[in-house]
Amino acid sequence: MEIPNDLHYTIEHEWVRMKNNRATIGITDFAQGQLGDVVFVELPAEGTELTKGSPFGVVESVKTVSDIYAPVTAKVVKVNKDLESQPELVNSDPYGQGWMIEIEFLNSNPEQNLLSAAQYIEQCKDQE
Amino acid sequence: MVHNNTKDLKVTPLIDLHKELGAKLVPFAGWNMPIQFSGVLSEHICVREKVGLFDVSHMGEIEIKGKDAKNFLQFLLSNNMEKMLDGSVLYSLMCYESGGVVDDLLVYRFSENHYFLCVNASNSSKDYSWVEKQASSFNVNIKNISNETSQLALQGPFAKNVLQNLCDISLNDLPYYNFRKGRINNVESIISRTGYTGEDGFELYLSPEKVSEVFRLIMEQGLPYGIQPIGLGARDTLRIEMGYPLYGNEIDDNPTPLDAGLGWVVKFNKGEFLGRESLLKQKEKKEQRQKLVGLKLLARGVPRAHYHISKNGEPVGEVASGTFSPTLKTGIGLCYVTKESEIGNHLDVKIRDQLVPAEVVKLPFVPSRVKK
Numbered sequence: 282m283e284i285p286n287d288l289h290y291t292i293e294h295e296w297v298r299m300k301n302n303r304a305t306i307g308i309t310d311f312a313q314g315q316l317g318d319v320v321f322v323e324l325p326a327e328g329t330e331l332t333k334g335s336p337f338g339v340v341e342s343v344k345t346v347s348d349i350y351a352p353v354t355a356k357v358v359k360v361n362k363d364l365e366s367q368p369e370l371v372n373s374d375p376y377g378q379g380w381m382i383e384i385e386f387l388n389s390n391p392e393q394n395l396l397s398a399a400q401y402i403e404q405c406k407d408q409e
Numbered sequence: 410m411v412h413n414n415t416k417d418l419k420v421t422p423l424i425d426l427h428k429e430l431g432a433k434l435v436p437f438a439g440w441n442m443p444i445q446f447s448g449v450l451s452e453h454i455c456v457r458e459k460v461g462l463f464d465v466s467h468m469g470e471i472e473i474k475g476k477d478a479k480n481f482l483q484f485l486l487s488n489n490m491e492k493m494l495d496g497s498v499l500y501s502l503m504c505y506e507s508g509g510v511v512d513d514l515l516v517y518r519f520s521e522n523h524y525f526l527c528v529n530a531s532n533s534s535k536d537y538s539w540v541e542k543q544a545s546s547f548n549v550n551i552k553n554i555s556n557e558t559s560q561l562a563l564q565g566p567f568a569k570n571v572l573q574n575l576c577d578i579s580l581n582d583l584p585y586y587n588f589r590k591g592r593i594n595n596v597e598s599i600i601s602r603t604g605y606t607g608e609d610g611f612e613l614y615l616s617p618e619k620v621s622e623v624f625r626l627i628m629e630q631g632l633p634y635g636i637q638p639i640g641l642g643a644r645d646t647l648r649i650e651m652g653y654p655l656y657g658n659e660i661d662d663n664p665t666p667l668d669a670g671l672g673w674v675v676k677f678n679k680g681e682f683l684g685r686e687s688l689l690k691q692k693e694k695k696e697q698r699q700k701l702v703g704l705k706l707l708a709r710g711v712p713r714a715h716y717h718i719s720k721n722g723e724p725v726g727e728v729a730s731g732t733f734s735p736t737l738k739t740g741i742g743l744c745y746v747t748k749e750s751e752i753g754n755h756l757d758v759k760i761r762d763q764l765v766p767a768e769v770v771k772l773p774f775v776p777s778r779v780k781k
Protein backbone atom coordinates (compact mmCIF):
# COMPACT_ATOMS: atom_id res chain seq x y z
CA MET A 282 0.00 0.00 0.00
CA GLU A 283 1.30 3.39 -1.01
CA ILE A 284 1.00 6.36 1.37
CA PRO A 285 3.12 9.25 0.04
CA ASN A 286 4.97 11.29 2.66
CA ASP A 287 4.28 14.69 1.16
CA LEU A 288 0.47 14.56 1.46
CA HIS A 289 -2.00 15.21 4.26
CA TYR A 290 -4.76 12.74 5.10
CA THR A 291 -8.14 12.41 6.85
CA ILE A 292 -9.49 9.59 8.97
CA GLU A 293 -12.12 9.05 6.22
CA HIS A 294 -9.27 8.17 3.80
CA GLU A 295 -9.03 11.30 1.67
CA TRP A 296 -5.65 12.72 0.73
CA VAL A 297 -4.83 16.45 0.35
CA ARG A 298 -1.96 17.83 -1.72
CA MET A 299 -1.43 21.46 -0.66
CA LYS A 300 0.01 24.13 -2.86
CA ASN A 301 -0.19 27.75 -1.60
CA ASN A 302 -3.86 28.55 -1.03
CA ARG A 303 -5.03 25.64 -3.14
CA ALA A 304 -5.11 21.86 -2.83
CA THR A 305 -5.92 18.74 -4.82
CA ILE A 306 -8.02 16.04 -3.17
CA GLY A 307 -8.62 12.36 -3.81
CA ILE A 308 -9.05 9.07 -1.96
CA THR A 309 -6.15 6.99 -0.71
CA ASP A 310 -4.70 3.73 -1.98
CA PHE A 311 -6.07 2.07 1.17
CA ALA A 312 -9.57 3.40 0.41
CA GLN A 313 -9.58 2.28 -3.23
CA GLY A 314 -8.38 -1.17 -2.15
CA GLN A 315 -11.20 -1.47 0.36
CA LEU A 316 -13.84 -0.30 -2.14
CA GLY A 317 -12.73 -2.53 -5.00
CA ASP A 318 -13.45 -1.73 -8.65
CA VAL A 319 -14.81 1.82 -8.89
CA VAL A 320 -17.56 2.19 -11.51
CA PHE A 321 -18.92 5.72 -10.94
CA VAL A 322 -17.68 8.85 -9.22
CA GLU A 323 -20.09 11.70 -8.44
CA LEU A 324 -18.38 15.03 -7.91
CA PRO A 325 -19.68 18.56 -7.17
CA ALA A 326 -19.82 21.32 -9.79
CA GLU A 327 -17.04 23.89 -9.99
CA GLY A 328 -17.80 26.78 -7.68
CA THR A 329 -19.48 24.64 -5.03
CA GLU A 330 -18.55 25.56 -1.46
CA LEU A 331 -17.58 22.64 0.75
CA THR A 332 -17.78 22.47 4.54
CA LYS A 333 -15.09 20.55 6.33
CA GLY A 334 -16.39 17.10 7.34
CA SER A 335 -19.46 17.12 5.06
CA PRO A 336 -19.84 14.71 2.15
CA PHE A 337 -19.06 16.33 -1.21
CA GLY A 338 -19.18 13.33 -3.50
CA VAL A 339 -19.85 9.64 -3.87
CA VAL A 340 -17.77 6.70 -5.07
CA GLU A 341 -19.70 3.67 -6.32
CA SER A 342 -17.77 0.44 -6.66
CA VAL A 343 -19.24 -2.83 -7.89
CA LYS A 344 -19.95 -3.99 -4.37
CA THR A 345 -20.49 -0.87 -2.34
CA VAL A 346 -21.06 2.86 -2.20
CA SER A 347 -19.12 5.36 -0.13
CA ASP A 348 -19.30 9.10 0.57
CA ILE A 349 -16.27 11.32 0.10
CA TYR A 350 -15.86 13.94 2.83
CA ALA A 351 -14.46 17.44 2.52
CA PRO A 352 -11.11 17.52 4.37
CA VAL A 353 -11.25 21.33 4.61
CA THR A 354 -13.67 24.20 4.17
CA ALA A 355 -13.11 25.31 0.61
CA LYS A 356 -14.44 26.23 -2.82
CA VAL A 357 -14.21 23.78 -5.72
CA VAL A 358 -12.24 25.34 -8.56
CA LYS A 359 -11.67 22.30 -10.78
CA VAL A 360 -13.16 18.82 -11.15
CA ASN A 361 -11.46 15.78 -12.70
CA LYS A 362 -13.68 15.24 -15.76
CA ASP A 363 -11.69 12.15 -16.82
CA LEU A 364 -13.33 10.18 -14.01
CA GLU A 365 -16.66 10.36 -15.85
CA SER A 366 -15.42 8.03 -18.57
CA GLN A 367 -12.55 6.37 -16.67
CA PRO A 368 -13.59 5.88 -13.04
CA GLU A 369 -11.04 3.04 -12.82
CA LEU A 370 -8.28 5.69 -12.58
CA VAL A 371 -9.24 5.93 -8.89
CA ASN A 372 -8.06 2.31 -8.53
CA SER A 373 -5.05 2.38 -10.84
CA ASP A 374 -3.57 5.78 -9.89
CA PRO A 375 -5.28 7.11 -6.73
CA TYR A 376 -2.70 9.88 -6.06
CA GLY A 377 -2.20 10.88 -9.72
CA GLN A 378 -4.72 10.62 -12.55
CA GLY A 379 -7.36 9.47 -10.07
CA TRP A 380 -7.48 12.89 -8.31
CA MET A 381 -11.00 14.18 -7.77
CA ILE A 382 -11.21 17.93 -7.15
CA GLU A 383 -9.01 21.00 -6.83
CA ILE A 384 -10.07 23.49 -4.18
CA GLU A 385 -9.28 26.94 -2.88
CA PHE A 386 -9.14 27.23 0.91
CA LEU A 387 -11.81 29.38 2.56
CA ASN A 388 -10.27 29.35 6.03
CA SER A 389 -6.85 29.81 7.51
CA ASN A 390 -4.81 26.93 8.96
CA PRO A 391 -6.21 24.41 6.47
CA GLU A 392 -3.89 21.66 7.68
CA GLN A 393 -5.38 21.82 11.17
CA ASN A 394 -6.79 18.40 12.16
CA LEU A 395 -5.41 16.73 9.05
CA LEU A 396 -3.17 13.70 9.53
CA SER A 397 0.44 13.33 8.49
CA ALA A 398 1.43 10.26 6.45
CA ALA A 399 2.86 8.62 9.59
CA GLN A 400 -0.35 9.24 11.55
CA TYR A 401 -2.45 7.95 8.67
CA ILE A 402 -0.39 4.74 8.38
CA GLU A 403 -1.04 4.07 12.08
CA GLN A 404 -4.75 4.50 11.55
CA CYS A 405 -4.83 2.14 8.55
CA LYS A 406 -3.03 -0.53 10.57
CA ASP A 407 -5.90 -0.46 13.06
CA GLN A 408 -8.42 -1.02 10.27
CA GLU A 409 -6.74 -3.87 8.47
CA MET B 410 -13.60 -1.20 6.23
CA VAL B 411 -15.42 -3.22 8.83
CA HIS B 412 -13.29 -5.29 11.12
CA ASN B 413 -14.97 -8.37 12.35
CA ASN B 414 -13.64 -10.89 14.70
CA THR B 415 -12.68 -13.62 12.26
CA LYS B 416 -11.73 -16.05 15.01
CA ASP B 417 -15.18 -17.67 15.25
CA LEU B 418 -15.59 -18.06 11.51
CA LYS B 419 -15.38 -21.39 9.74
CA VAL B 420 -12.78 -21.76 7.02
CA THR B 421 -12.52 -24.07 4.03
CA PRO B 422 -9.42 -26.26 3.50
CA LEU B 423 -8.34 -23.72 0.85
CA ILE B 424 -7.94 -20.75 3.20
CA ASP B 425 -4.12 -20.69 3.06
CA LEU B 426 -4.11 -21.08 -0.69
CA HIS B 427 -6.56 -18.16 -1.00
CA LYS B 428 -4.27 -15.97 1.10
CA GLU B 429 -1.33 -17.02 -1.06
CA LEU B 430 -3.34 -15.99 -4.15
CA GLY B 431 -4.02 -12.54 -2.66
CA ALA B 432 -7.66 -13.01 -1.73
CA LYS B 433 -9.54 -10.40 0.23
CA LEU B 434 -11.43 -12.39 2.86
CA VAL B 435 -14.77 -11.41 4.35
CA PRO B 436 -17.25 -13.11 6.70
CA PHE B 437 -20.08 -14.72 4.75
CA ALA B 438 -22.76 -16.96 6.32
CA GLY B 439 -20.41 -17.78 9.20
CA TRP B 440 -17.44 -18.51 6.94
CA ASN B 441 -14.29 -16.54 6.23
CA MET B 442 -14.50 -16.54 2.43
CA PRO B 443 -12.66 -14.83 -0.45
CA ILE B 444 -14.81 -12.00 -1.79
CA GLN B 445 -12.28 -11.16 -4.48
CA PHE B 446 -8.80 -11.94 -5.78
CA SER B 447 -7.77 -9.63 -8.65
CA GLY B 448 -11.03 -7.61 -8.55
CA VAL B 449 -14.71 -8.28 -9.16
CA LEU B 450 -14.76 -6.78 -12.67
CA SER B 451 -11.81 -8.72 -14.06
CA GLU B 452 -12.94 -11.94 -12.39
CA HIS B 453 -16.46 -11.55 -13.77
CA ILE B 454 -15.16 -10.97 -17.29
CA CYS B 455 -12.74 -13.88 -16.94
CA VAL B 456 -15.67 -16.26 -16.25
CA ARG B 457 -17.74 -14.85 -19.14
CA GLU B 458 -14.87 -14.95 -21.63
CA LYS B 459 -12.46 -17.63 -20.38
CA VAL B 460 -12.73 -19.75 -17.27
CA GLY B 461 -12.71 -19.24 -13.49
CA LEU B 462 -12.37 -21.46 -10.43
CA PHE B 463 -14.47 -20.88 -7.30
CA ASP B 464 -14.12 -22.39 -3.83
CA VAL B 465 -17.71 -23.01 -2.77
CA SER B 466 -16.92 -25.43 0.04
CA HIS B 467 -19.13 -23.38 2.36
CA MET B 468 -22.21 -24.86 0.64
CA GLY B 469 -24.05 -27.52 2.68
CA GLU B 470 -24.75 -31.11 1.67
CA ILE B 471 -27.41 -33.40 3.14
CA GLU B 472 -27.53 -37.09 2.28
CA ILE B 473 -30.86 -38.96 2.13
CA LYS B 474 -30.72 -42.74 2.01
CA GLY B 475 -33.30 -45.48 2.50
CA LYS B 476 -36.27 -47.30 1.07
CA ASP B 477 -38.53 -44.20 1.20
CA ALA B 478 -35.94 -41.71 -0.06
CA LYS B 479 -37.79 -40.87 -3.26
CA ASN B 480 -41.22 -40.60 -1.64
CA PHE B 481 -39.81 -38.51 1.16
CA LEU B 482 -38.25 -35.99 -1.25
CA GLN B 483 -41.47 -35.96 -3.25
CA PHE B 484 -43.23 -34.81 -0.05
CA LEU B 485 -40.44 -32.47 1.13
CA LEU B 486 -39.72 -30.61 -2.12
CA SER B 487 -41.76 -28.65 -4.68
CA ASN B 488 -40.30 -30.17 -7.86
CA ASN B 489 -41.19 -33.62 -9.24
CA MET B 490 -38.84 -36.46 -8.27
CA GLU B 491 -40.65 -38.89 -10.63
CA LYS B 492 -38.84 -37.45 -13.61
CA MET B 493 -35.35 -37.82 -12.17
CA LEU B 494 -33.06 -40.55 -13.53
CA ASP B 495 -29.99 -41.91 -11.76
CA GLY B 496 -27.16 -39.44 -12.36
CA SER B 497 -29.42 -36.44 -12.86
CA VAL B 498 -29.64 -33.15 -10.96
CA LEU B 499 -32.80 -31.16 -10.30
CA TYR B 500 -33.30 -27.60 -9.02
CA SER B 501 -36.03 -27.44 -6.42
CA LEU B 502 -37.47 -25.42 -3.58
CA MET B 503 -38.14 -26.65 -0.08
CA CYS B 504 -41.20 -24.83 1.27
CA TYR B 505 -42.96 -24.28 4.57
CA GLU B 506 -46.68 -25.12 4.85
CA SER B 507 -47.24 -21.36 4.39
CA GLY B 508 -45.67 -21.53 0.92
CA GLY B 509 -42.64 -19.50 2.02
CA VAL B 510 -39.25 -20.91 1.13
CA VAL B 511 -37.01 -22.83 3.59
CA ASP B 512 -34.28 -22.97 0.93
CA ASP B 513 -33.59 -23.49 -2.74
CA LEU B 514 -31.35 -26.43 -3.53
CA LEU B 515 -30.06 -28.99 -5.99
CA VAL B 516 -31.16 -32.62 -5.74
CA TYR B 517 -28.62 -35.24 -6.84
CA ARG B 518 -29.97 -38.75 -7.50
CA PHE B 519 -27.65 -41.78 -7.31
CA SER B 520 -30.62 -44.19 -7.15
CA GLU B 521 -34.17 -44.05 -5.86
CA ASN B 522 -32.80 -45.04 -2.45
CA HIS B 523 -29.91 -42.58 -2.40
CA TYR B 524 -29.83 -38.82 -2.98
CA PHE B 525 -28.02 -35.78 -1.69
CA LEU B 526 -29.13 -32.17 -1.50
CA CYS B 527 -26.78 -29.22 -2.04
CA VAL B 528 -28.07 -26.33 0.07
CA ASN B 529 -27.09 -22.73 0.86
CA ALA B 530 -24.34 -22.23 3.44
CA SER B 531 -26.47 -19.68 5.29
CA ASN B 532 -29.29 -22.21 5.70
CA SER B 533 -27.34 -25.41 6.15
CA SER B 534 -28.11 -26.17 9.80
CA LYS B 535 -31.68 -24.83 9.57
CA ASP B 536 -32.26 -27.07 6.54
CA TYR B 537 -30.84 -30.13 8.24
CA SER B 538 -33.15 -29.70 11.26
CA TRP B 539 -36.12 -29.08 8.98
CA VAL B 540 -35.43 -32.16 6.85
CA GLU B 541 -34.98 -34.34 9.96
CA LYS B 542 -38.22 -33.06 11.46
CA GLN B 543 -40.25 -33.81 8.33
CA ALA B 544 -38.84 -37.32 7.98
CA SER B 545 -40.38 -38.90 11.09
CA SER B 546 -42.92 -41.07 9.24
CA PHE B 547 -40.56 -42.10 6.42
CA ASN B 548 -38.03 -44.91 6.34
CA VAL B 549 -34.96 -42.78 5.57
CA ASN B 550 -31.55 -42.00 7.01
CA ILE B 551 -30.55 -38.38 6.94
CA LYS B 552 -26.99 -37.25 7.36
CA ASN B 553 -25.40 -33.83 7.28
CA ILE B 554 -22.29 -34.51 5.15
CA SER B 555 -21.24 -30.85 4.85
CA ASN B 556 -18.08 -31.29 6.92
CA GLU B 557 -16.86 -34.18 4.83
CA THR B 558 -17.63 -32.52 1.49
CA SER B 559 -15.73 -29.73 -0.24
CA GLN B 560 -16.96 -28.10 -3.42
CA LEU B 561 -15.33 -26.32 -6.32
CA ALA B 562 -17.03 -24.65 -9.28
CA LEU B 563 -15.21 -24.41 -12.60
CA GLN B 564 -17.15 -22.07 -14.87
CA GLY B 565 -16.71 -20.44 -18.25
CA PRO B 566 -16.47 -21.27 -21.96
CA PHE B 567 -13.13 -23.11 -21.47
CA ALA B 568 -14.23 -25.05 -18.36
CA LYS B 569 -14.70 -28.24 -20.36
CA ASN B 570 -11.28 -28.00 -22.03
CA VAL B 571 -9.55 -27.52 -18.69
CA LEU B 572 -11.36 -30.32 -16.85
CA GLN B 573 -11.28 -32.86 -19.67
CA ASN B 574 -7.48 -32.93 -19.52
CA LEU B 575 -7.65 -33.95 -15.85
CA CYS B 576 -10.60 -36.31 -15.48
CA ASP B 577 -11.38 -39.86 -16.55
CA ILE B 578 -14.95 -39.41 -17.78
CA SER B 579 -16.04 -38.00 -21.14
CA LEU B 580 -17.45 -34.56 -20.52
CA ASN B 581 -19.03 -34.53 -23.98
CA ASP B 582 -21.27 -37.31 -22.70
CA LEU B 583 -22.27 -35.37 -19.59
CA PRO B 584 -25.35 -33.26 -20.36
CA TYR B 585 -26.38 -30.13 -18.45
CA TYR B 586 -27.89 -30.96 -15.03
CA ASN B 587 -26.29 -34.43 -14.96
CA PHE B 588 -23.45 -35.79 -12.87
CA ARG B 589 -21.08 -38.76 -12.80
CA LYS B 590 -18.62 -40.15 -10.32
CA GLY B 591 -15.18 -39.76 -11.77
CA ARG B 592 -11.55 -39.20 -10.92
CA ILE B 593 -9.72 -35.93 -11.28
CA ASN B 594 -6.11 -37.03 -11.49
CA ASN B 595 -6.93 -39.98 -9.20
CA VAL B 596 -9.01 -38.00 -6.76
CA GLU B 597 -12.55 -39.35 -6.50
CA SER B 598 -15.07 -36.67 -7.26
CA ILE B 599 -18.67 -36.07 -8.19
CA ILE B 600 -18.55 -34.15 -11.45
CA SER B 601 -21.75 -32.21 -12.08
CA ARG B 602 -22.54 -30.11 -15.15
CA THR B 603 -24.19 -27.31 -13.22
CA GLY B 604 -23.36 -23.80 -12.04
CA TYR B 605 -24.53 -20.39 -10.88
CA THR B 606 -23.02 -18.19 -13.59
CA GLY B 607 -24.97 -18.79 -16.82
CA GLU B 608 -21.82 -20.16 -18.47
CA ASP B 609 -21.03 -23.78 -19.28
CA GLY B 610 -19.23 -25.37 -16.37
CA PHE B 611 -18.97 -27.90 -13.60
CA GLU B 612 -19.43 -28.24 -9.88
CA LEU B 613 -17.13 -30.76 -8.22
CA TYR B 614 -17.79 -32.43 -4.87
CA LEU B 615 -14.76 -34.02 -3.26
CA SER B 616 -13.03 -34.84 -0.01
CA PRO B 617 -11.70 -31.88 2.04
CA GLU B 618 -8.34 -33.68 2.27
CA LYS B 619 -7.96 -33.61 -1.50
CA VAL B 620 -9.51 -30.30 -2.45
CA SER B 621 -6.30 -28.22 -2.26
CA GLU B 622 -4.49 -30.65 -4.53
CA VAL B 623 -7.32 -30.53 -7.10
CA PHE B 624 -7.60 -26.73 -6.86
CA ARG B 625 -3.87 -26.37 -7.65
CA LEU B 626 -4.08 -28.89 -10.50
CA ILE B 627 -7.00 -27.11 -12.14
CA MET B 628 -5.28 -23.71 -11.79
CA GLU B 629 -2.16 -25.16 -13.42
CA GLN B 630 -4.09 -26.87 -16.20
CA GLY B 631 -6.13 -23.71 -16.79
CA LEU B 632 -3.10 -21.44 -17.11
CA PRO B 633 -2.98 -21.53 -20.96
CA TYR B 634 -6.70 -20.69 -20.99
CA GLY B 635 -6.30 -17.64 -18.74
CA ILE B 636 -7.91 -19.17 -15.65
CA GLN B 637 -8.30 -17.02 -12.51
CA PRO B 638 -9.51 -17.80 -8.99
CA ILE B 639 -12.91 -16.16 -8.48
CA GLY B 640 -14.40 -14.78 -5.27
CA LEU B 641 -17.94 -14.46 -3.98
CA GLY B 642 -18.19 -10.88 -5.32
CA ALA B 643 -18.11 -12.02 -8.94
CA ARG B 644 -20.25 -15.05 -8.07
CA ASP B 645 -22.94 -12.54 -7.07
CA THR B 646 -22.61 -10.23 -10.11
CA LEU B 647 -22.63 -13.26 -12.45
CA ARG B 648 -25.82 -14.68 -10.92
CA ILE B 649 -27.59 -11.31 -10.88
CA GLU B 650 -26.94 -10.90 -14.63
CA MET B 651 -28.63 -14.30 -15.08
CA GLY B 652 -31.59 -13.40 -12.85
CA TYR B 653 -30.83 -16.39 -10.60
CA PRO B 654 -32.36 -15.98 -7.13
CA LEU B 655 -30.28 -15.87 -3.95
CA TYR B 656 -31.84 -16.95 -0.67
CA GLY B 657 -32.19 -13.94 1.62
CA ASN B 658 -32.64 -11.58 -1.34
CA GLU B 659 -35.14 -12.82 -3.93
CA ILE B 660 -36.48 -15.74 -1.89
CA ASP B 661 -37.06 -16.07 1.81
CA ASP B 662 -39.68 -17.33 4.22
CA ASN B 663 -42.00 -14.57 3.04
CA PRO B 664 -42.07 -14.10 -0.75
CA THR B 665 -43.50 -17.32 -2.20
CA PRO B 666 -42.00 -19.14 -5.21
CA LEU B 667 -44.88 -17.76 -7.28
CA ASP B 668 -43.94 -14.19 -6.34
CA ALA B 669 -40.34 -14.94 -7.27
CA GLY B 670 -41.18 -16.24 -10.75
CA LEU B 671 -40.27 -19.79 -9.69
CA GLY B 672 -43.66 -21.34 -10.48
CA TRP B 673 -41.84 -23.60 -12.95
CA VAL B 674 -40.34 -25.61 -10.09
CA VAL B 675 -43.64 -25.96 -8.22
CA LYS B 676 -45.37 -29.08 -9.59
CA PHE B 677 -48.96 -29.01 -8.33
CA ASN B 678 -49.85 -32.15 -10.31
CA LYS B 679 -47.36 -34.44 -8.59
CA GLY B 680 -49.53 -34.94 -5.47
CA GLU B 681 -49.16 -33.83 -1.86
CA PHE B 682 -46.06 -31.84 -0.84
CA LEU B 683 -45.16 -29.29 1.83
CA GLY B 684 -46.57 -25.89 0.95
CA ARG B 685 -48.81 -27.16 -1.85
CA GLU B 686 -52.11 -26.08 -0.30
CA SER B 687 -51.06 -22.49 0.39
CA LEU B 688 -49.38 -22.12 -2.98
CA LEU B 689 -52.38 -23.58 -4.82
CA LYS B 690 -54.63 -21.10 -3.03
CA GLN B 691 -52.38 -18.25 -4.12
CA LYS B 692 -52.31 -19.55 -7.69
CA GLU B 693 -56.09 -20.01 -7.95
CA LYS B 694 -56.81 -16.57 -6.52
CA LYS B 695 -54.26 -15.16 -8.96
CA GLU B 696 -53.17 -13.39 -5.84
CA GLN B 697 -49.81 -12.13 -6.91
CA ARG B 698 -48.94 -9.70 -4.18
CA GLN B 699 -45.63 -8.84 -5.80
CA LYS B 700 -43.61 -9.82 -8.81
CA LEU B 701 -39.89 -10.15 -9.37
CA VAL B 702 -38.72 -8.16 -12.40
CA GLY B 703 -35.43 -7.12 -13.96
CA LEU B 704 -34.70 -3.38 -13.96
CA LYS B 705 -32.02 -1.83 -16.10
CA LEU B 706 -30.95 1.71 -15.22
CA LEU B 707 -31.17 4.26 -18.02
CA ALA B 708 -28.74 6.68 -16.35
CA ARG B 709 -25.68 6.49 -14.11
CA GLY B 710 -26.05 4.72 -10.80
CA VAL B 711 -26.00 1.37 -9.08
CA PRO B 712 -29.23 0.00 -7.57
CA ARG B 713 -28.67 -1.83 -4.29
CA ALA B 714 -30.81 -4.03 -2.03
CA HIS B 715 -33.79 -2.20 -0.43
CA TYR B 716 -33.60 0.92 -2.60
CA HIS B 717 -37.14 2.19 -3.27
CA ILE B 718 -38.83 2.00 -6.66
CA SER B 719 -41.60 4.36 -7.74
CA LYS B 720 -43.70 5.34 -10.74
CA ASN B 721 -44.71 9.01 -11.03
CA GLY B 722 -43.89 9.46 -7.35
CA GLU B 723 -46.02 6.52 -6.21
CA PRO B 724 -44.13 3.69 -4.46
CA VAL B 725 -44.30 0.38 -6.37
CA GLY B 726 -41.59 -1.75 -4.80
CA GLU B 727 -37.97 -2.21 -3.87
CA VAL B 728 -34.70 -3.70 -5.10
CA ALA B 729 -33.96 -7.27 -3.92
CA SER B 730 -30.42 -7.47 -5.41
CA GLY B 731 -28.60 -4.92 -7.49
CA THR B 732 -25.19 -4.34 -8.96
CA PHE B 733 -23.22 -2.67 -11.69
CA SER B 734 -23.35 -5.18 -14.56
CA PRO B 735 -19.79 -5.77 -15.78
CA THR B 736 -21.17 -7.17 -19.07
CA LEU B 737 -23.72 -4.42 -19.83
CA LYS B 738 -21.71 -1.65 -18.12
CA THR B 739 -24.81 -0.29 -16.44
CA GLY B 740 -26.72 -0.64 -13.18
CA ILE B 741 -29.12 -3.60 -13.00
CA GLY B 742 -31.44 -4.90 -10.29
CA LEU B 743 -33.73 -7.80 -9.47
CA CYS B 744 -36.72 -6.01 -7.95
CA TYR B 745 -40.04 -6.78 -6.33
CA VAL B 746 -42.88 -4.59 -7.60
CA THR B 747 -46.59 -4.67 -6.75
CA LYS B 748 -47.59 -3.21 -10.14
CA GLU B 749 -46.11 -1.76 -13.34
CA SER B 750 -44.27 -5.06 -13.91
CA GLU B 751 -44.72 -5.17 -17.70
CA ILE B 752 -41.60 -5.32 -19.88
CA GLY B 753 -40.74 -1.88 -21.24
CA ASN B 754 -42.29 0.09 -18.37
CA HIS B 755 -40.27 3.01 -17.08
CA LEU B 756 -39.84 3.25 -13.30
CA ASP B 757 -37.62 5.30 -10.99
CA VAL B 758 -35.08 3.94 -8.53
CA LYS B 759 -34.29 6.20 -5.60
CA ILE B 760 -30.52 6.30 -5.25
CA ARG B 761 -29.71 8.46 -2.24
CA ASP B 762 -31.68 11.66 -2.91
CA GLN B 763 -32.06 11.21 -6.67
CA LEU B 764 -34.64 9.40 -8.80
CA VAL B 765 -32.81 7.49 -11.52
CA PRO B 766 -34.89 6.30 -14.50
CA ALA B 767 -34.95 2.56 -15.21
CA GLU B 768 -36.71 0.17 -17.56
CA VAL B 769 -38.35 -3.19 -16.84
CA VAL B 770 -36.48 -5.70 -19.04
CA LYS B 771 -36.76 -9.39 -19.78
CA LEU B 772 -34.62 -11.75 -17.70
CA PRO B 773 -31.90 -12.85 -17.95
CA PHE B 774 -30.10 -9.52 -18.41
CA VAL B 775 -27.38 -11.41 -20.33
CA PRO B 776 -28.14 -14.49 -22.49
CA SER B 777 -27.35 -17.81 -20.82
CA ARG B 778 -24.69 -19.98 -22.50
CA VAL B 779 -25.16 -23.20 -20.53
CA LYS B 780 -25.13 -26.39 -22.66
CA LYS B 781 -28.79 -27.43 -22.71
